Amino acid sequence: MKTQDSNLKDSYINVFNRYETEVxxxxxxxxxxxxxxxxxxxxxxxxxxxxxxxxxxxDLTPLLxxxxxxxxxxxxxxxxxxxxxxxxxxxxxxLVFINGHFFESLSTIQKSSNKIIISPLQQLxxxxxxxxxxxxxxxxxxxxxxxxxxxTAFIQDGVFIYIPAEIHLEKPIQILNISDPQGIPFxxxxxxxIVTERGSQLTVIERQHHISQGTYLHNTVxxxxxxxxxxxxxxxxxxxxxxxxxxxxxxxxxxxxxxFNHFAVDLGGKIVRNDLGISLNGENSETxxxxxxxxxxxxxxxxxxxxxxxxxxxxxxxxYKGILNDRGRGVFSGTIYVARNAQKTNAFQSNRSLLLxxxxxxxxxxxxxxxADDVKCTHGATIGQIDExxxxxxxxxxxxxxxxxxxxxxAFAGEIIENIEITExxxxxxxxxxxRLVEDF
Amino acid sequence: MLEIKNLKVSxxxxxxxxxxxxxxxxxxxxAIMGPNGSGKSTLAxxxxxxxxxxxxxxxxxxxxNDLITMAPEDRAREGLFLAFQYPVEIPGVSMANFLKxxxxxxxxxxxxxxxxxxxxxxxxxxxxxxxxxxxxxxSRSVNDGFSGGEKKRNEIFQMAMLEPHLSILDExxxxxxxxxxxxxxxGVNKLRTKENAFxxxxxxxxxxxxxxxDVVHVLYNGKIVESxxxxxxxxxxxHGYDWVKEEPATV
Numbered sequence: 268m269k270t271q272d273s274n275l276k277d278s279y280i281n282v283f284n285r286y287e288t289e290v291x292x293x294x295x296x297x298x299x300x301x302x303x304x305x306x307x308x309x310x311x312x313x314x315x316x317x318x319x320x321x322x323x324x325x326d327l328t329p330l331l332x333x334x335x336x337x338x339x340x341x342x343x344x345x346x347x348x349x350x351x352x353x354x355x356x357x358x359x360x361x362l363v364f365i366n367g368h369f370f371e372s373l374s375t376i377q378k379s380s381n382k383i384i385i386s387p388l389q390q391l392x393x394x395x396x397x398x399x400x401x402x403x404x405x406x407x408x409x410x411x412x413x414x415x416x417x418x419t420a421f422i423q424d425g426v427f428i429y430i431p432a433e434i435h436l437e438k439p440i441q442i443l444n445i446s447d448p449q450g451i452p453f454x455x456x457x458x459x460x461i462v463t464e465r466g467s468q469l470t471v472i473e474r475q476h477h478i479s480q481g482t483y484l485h486n487t488v489x490x491x492x493x494x495x496x497x498x499x500x501x502x503x504x505x506x507x508x509x510x511x512x513x514x515x516x517x518x519x520x521x522x523x524x525x526x527f528n529h530f531a532v533d534l535g536g537k538i539v540r541n542d543l544g545i546s547l548n549g550e551n552s553e554t555x556x557x558x559x560x561x562x563x564x565x566x567x568x569x570x571x572x573x574x575x576x577x578x579x580x581x582x583x584x585x586x587y588k589g590i591l592n593d594r595g596r597g598v599f600s601g602t603i604y605v606a607r608n609a610q611k612t613n614a615f616q617s618n619r620s621l622l623l624x625x626x627x628x629x630x631x632x633x634x635x636x637x638x639a640d641d642v643k644c645t646h647g648a649t650i651g652q653i654d655e656x657x658x659x660x661x662x663x664x665x666x667x668x669x670x671x672x673x674x675x676x677x678a679f680a681g682e683i684i685e686n687i688e689i690t691e692x693x694x695x696x697x698x699x700x701x702x703r704l705v706e707d708f
Numbered sequence: 709m710l711e712i713k714n715l716k717v718s719x720x721x722x723x724x725x726x727x728x729x730x731x732x733x734x735x736x737x738x739a740i741m742g743p744n745g746s747g748k749s750t751l752a753x754x755x756x757x758x759x760x761x762x763x764x765x766x767x768x769x770x771x772x773n774d775l776i777t778m779a780p781e782d783r784a785r786e787g788l789f790l791a792f793q794y795p796v797e798i799p800g801v802s803m804a805n806f807l808k809x810x811x812x813x814x815x816x817x818x819x820x821x822x823x824x825x826x827x828x829x830x831x832x833x834x835x836x837x838x839x840x841x842x843x844x845x846x847s848r849s850v851n852d853g854f855s856g857g858e859k860k861r862n863e864i865f866q867m868a869m870l871e872p873h874l875s876i877l878d879e880x881x882x883x884x885x886x887x888x889x890x891x892x893x894x895g896v897n898k899l900r901t902k903e904n905a906f907x908x909x910x911x912x913x914x915x916x917x918x919x920x921x922d923v924v925h926v927l928y929n930g931k932i933v934e935s936x937x938x939x940x941x942x943x944x945x946x947h948g949y950d951w952v953k954e955e956p957a958t959v
Contacts, residue, residue, distance in 0.1 A: 660796040662780040663756050663789075664810035664866065665817070674809065678800030678849075685800075 275331045276314060282337050283420060289338070290423065297400065298392045298422065305409045305419035312413040324598040324630045325540055325569045330512045335454035335484050337421070341368050342447050344478075349373060349445055352476050356691040361441040362387060362426050366448070367455025367485070369424055377438075384429035385440055388458055391427050398429050398462050406490040406518040412542075414514045418456045418488040425458035428471065432464040432494070439470035439502075439689060446507055448481030459489040463497045470500040472692060477508045477535070487515040495549065496524040502687060504696055507535035509564060516542045523549025523578075530687055531570070532696055533560040534703055539568045547574065547581040547609075558587035559683040561700065562595030562627070563707040569598035576609040576642075585616040588683055590676055591627035592708045600632040601646065607638040616646040621653065621679050623708060676704050709734050709905050710755075710874055715766035717747075717754055724750045726930035727766070732874065735902045739916055739941060740909045742927035743949040748909045749793060751927070752878040755907075756790040757783050771873060784810075785817035787873035791863035791880050798850040803862075806850050807832065807869050814870060835868040838895045857888035864895040875899075876907045881915035893918030913945035928952045 283306050290299070314331055315322040344365050362385070363373035369387040376385050384391075384398070391399055409416040426442050444457065463469055475485070485507070493499045507513055513536045521527050533539050545554050560568040574583045589597045599618040620629040631648035653675050661671035680700045687693040710732040717725040724747045732738050742748050754761050755768065757780035768775040771786055778786070798806070811831075812822040823831065832846060839861040851859050860880050867875050877896070881889055896906065896919050908919055916924070916938065924941045926934040926949075933952055934940065 654796070654798075656796045657798050659758055659780060660792065660798070661806070661810075663784050663792075664806070664870065665781055665784040665813040666809050667781050667813070668779070670809070670813075674801060674806075675798070678798065681800040 275333070278334060279309065279417065286337070286421060296392065296395065298403075301404055302420050302422060305404070305416050305422075308410055309413060309416040309420055312416065314413055321571065321600070324596075325538065325567065327538070330484070330538055333452060333482060333484070333512070335452050337454050339366060339451055339453040342366060342449060344370065344373070344445070344447065346373055348478060349443070352443060352445065352474070354691050354695045357439065357441060357472070357689070359438050360385060361443055364424065364442070364444045364455075364457065366446060366453050366483075367424055367444075367457055380431070380434060382431045383434060383436070384427060386427050388425035388427045388460065389423055392423070396427070399427065399460065402462050402490065402492060403460055404490075406492070406520050407488045407516050412516070414486050415488055415516050418458060418486050418516075421456035422458050423456065425460070427459075428461045428469070430463045430467040430469050430497075433466040434464075435468040436470070439472050439692075442471065442473040444473070444475045444485070445478060446475070446483060446485070446511065447478040448483045448508070449479055450481060452482045452484075454484040454486065457485060457487040459487075461489070461491045461499070461501075463492060463499055464494040466496045467494055468498045470502070470689070472689075473501070473503045475503075475505040475507050475513075475535075477506070477511070480508045480510060482510045482512075483508070484512040485514070487513075489515075489517045491517070491519045491527070493519060493521040493525040493527045493552070495522040497522070498526045500528040500530075500688075502530040502692065503532065504699070505533045505535060505539070506699060509535055509566065510537050511535065512537060513539045515540070517544070519543075519545045519554075521545060521547050521549065521552040521554060523552060525549065525552045527552075527554045529554070529556045530683070531558045532684075532700075533558075533568050534699060536568070537566060539566070541570050543570070543572045545572075545574045545583070547576050547578060547583065550578045551580045552578070553582045554584070555686075556583070556585040556587075557683045557686055559680050559700075560589045560597065561591075561703050561708070562589060562597055563592040565594050567596045567598075569600075571598075571600045573602040574604070574614065576603070576605040576612045576614060578606075579608065579610045579612070581609065582613040583615070586619075586683065587617070588619045588621075588679065589629065590621045590623065590679060590704070590708065591629060592623040594624075594626045596627070597629040599629070599648070600634070602634040602636065603644060603646070605635075605637040605639050605642050605644065609639050610641040612639060612642040612644070614642070614644045618648045620650045621676065622650055623652070673701065673704055676708060677701050709771060710907075711767075711769040713767045715754070715768060716764045717750060718762045718764055719750070719760065723764070724930055725754070728930075728932060730925070730932065732905050732907060734873075734905055736923065737900070737906045737908060737919060737921045739921035739924045740907060740927055741911070741913070741924060741941060741944055743952075744911065746927045747930045748911075748927055749878055752790060752793075752876050752907075752909050755783075755788065755876055756780060781813070784870070784872075785814050789867050789870055789872035789875045791860075791867060791875065791877045793878040793880075793882065795851045795854075795859040795863055797852045797854075799852045801850050802847055803850055804832065804846040807866065810866075811869055832869065835865060838868045838898055839865045840891050841865055856883050857885065860884055860888065860892055861895070864892050868895065868899055872904065874905050874907070876909065878909050879911060880908075881910055881912060889915060890918060913941045916941045926952055
């Protein structure tokens with residue numbers, strides 16, 4: 268195992284060297300110094316084993332055995348190929364990426380004001396941009412985390428969004444990531460940076476779908492700055508191949524009086540690891556985090572969340588749920604940190620799982636680190652089965668047993684999904700979940 | 709409509725029903741009374757098709773079909789309705805969604821056209837009036853956070869929506885205050901026709917002041933020990949169940 272580990276570890280050195288020659292044009296830009304610094308930190312770290320506390324329940328051996336190609340030739344994709352992934356009523360402001368590469372011909376970007384920036388990251392890295400200079404790689408720390416270091420070292424494709432003060436974007440911005448491995452185990456290092464100013468309002472939807480099955484790796488990092496009194500909603504739906512590896516870090520900095528809502532729905536993937544970090548950096552900021560996943564077959568879904576209450580009068584609310592079947596495995600680790608001066612903190616955390624087979628397993632680990640004395644903090648974890656009384660009740664009203672199970676399982680998901688305010692998206696996610704439940708559960 | 713012959717039922721080896729005979733015809737209301745533990749709820753649950761009960765002897769015919777071999781959902785689709793003693797809370801399933809599923813399943817079973825959203829809402833609004841319930845109920849999760857009285861009214865509302873041939877009310881009156889009891893009883897009376905029938909299982913005579921039965925049966929120790937008109941209920945009210953226990957079973 269050690270040798271395999273170092274094989275993958277070393278393989279990036281060649282990849283990075285080749286990559287350096289390829290991105291020649293931007294070698295002299297400041298971003299390249301960032302890449303180099305990140306790569307040197309990568310070299311000084313090892314991929315985590317299950318001996319590391321944060322990776323105790325997630326064994327990366329199957330990932331470390333792989334050999335991923337980078338870069339890969341862009342596949343020939345036409346708009347008809349991705350037509351099926353459109354959500355009616357939600358087609359404006361969509362940035363399309365195929366296997367990690369931006370596809371301009373498939374994207375539509377409409378801006379109501381020329382101060383707004385909605386752009387593929389690559390263009391701005393090339394031309395230089397003061398917001399990028401100020402914010403990029405300032406929140407997702409590449410000094411200590413190897414996957415973030417790699418993502419930063421290969422920073423190239425992704426999305427940059429800037430919303431000026433008091434601008435309310437009525438239509439959501441969509442990032443559509445389509446995977447089409449066509450037998451090639453590719454990897455991508457998608458990077459998003461979202462910066463919002465005072466009093467702005469924005470919803471970003473990021474979806475991941477796959478056209479063909481196969482093995483591949485998405486290493487994604489998203490950094491979000493929530494401006495003072497801004498309202499930001501970030502919704503992710505992941506429906507990748509059941510052979511894919513998905514490593515994602517989302518790092519959010521929330522300013523005073525702001526509100527950040529996040530929904531994370533994971534349906535696909537072989538090994539899925541989501542790290543979500545929120546730092547409540549200003550008084551009276553609020554965050555609401557919802558997660559839902561399905562794990563069947565040998566799927567492994569690991570959600571790590573970490574919320575830092577750094578100022579008084581902030582609130583965090585967290586609900587993560589999962590339905591597991593077969594040998595599906597779920598991990599939830601939720602850390603809540605309350606700093607000494609963060610008085611009047613309200614922090615609520617709940618993790619609920621539905622186990623449908625004897626072999627499915629969930630590990631739930633809440634961690635509270637509280638240094639203030641006037642706080643309200645609760646956490647809870649429940650693991651249960653379908654209520655057979657409810658099944659009988661539904662049957663007694665004429666609903667078949669199979670339909671009763673589907674209805675109850677999708678109701679379990681409903682508690683999360685119902686909170687999504689965009690009707691078209693809510694219905695879309697609900698039907699995706701329902702299809703999977705009928706198919707695999 | 710319903711024909712029960714010599715029905716014997718055991719739970720985990722204990723015989724609970726020891727030879728029940730009961731015949732219910734269209735247009736009739738039967739009350740089944742009896743002390744706690746006499747087997748009233750067992751009878752209601754066996755009719756609805758709940759598992760965990762072993763039928764060791766006897767037969768049940770409903771609308772000409774052998775009920776025992778039918779799945780619970782098929783019994784419901786054929787028009788058998790159980791108003792639960794303890795209605796189940798189902799968080800995340802709205803009343804409207806639940807009823808739409810149920811009503812359309814039953815209509816499909818009878819080769820009837822399923823309702824569209826507008827027709828369905830109209831029907832729900834109309835039936836809500838039967839039990840004096842607010843339209844807000846429709847967007848709430850089934851029984852989730854309902855008060856005791858709301859849960860029982862909800863059972864009658866569902867009955868009104870599903871329009872069953874035979875309704876079994878399992879202690880629907882237990883725990884209701886007099887106002888809620890009147891609403892529930894009024895609902896049943898409005899739904900009563902010459903074509904449908906009701907079996908009202910109750911511990912108390914009080915409900916029968918409002919839902920007037922054609923026949924009253926006294927169930928004791930797994931057997932019907934006495935059957936009579938509505939005056940039998942009044943007799944039970946006055947004398948309690950002790951006199952039943954002393955008499956030898958007369959079937």
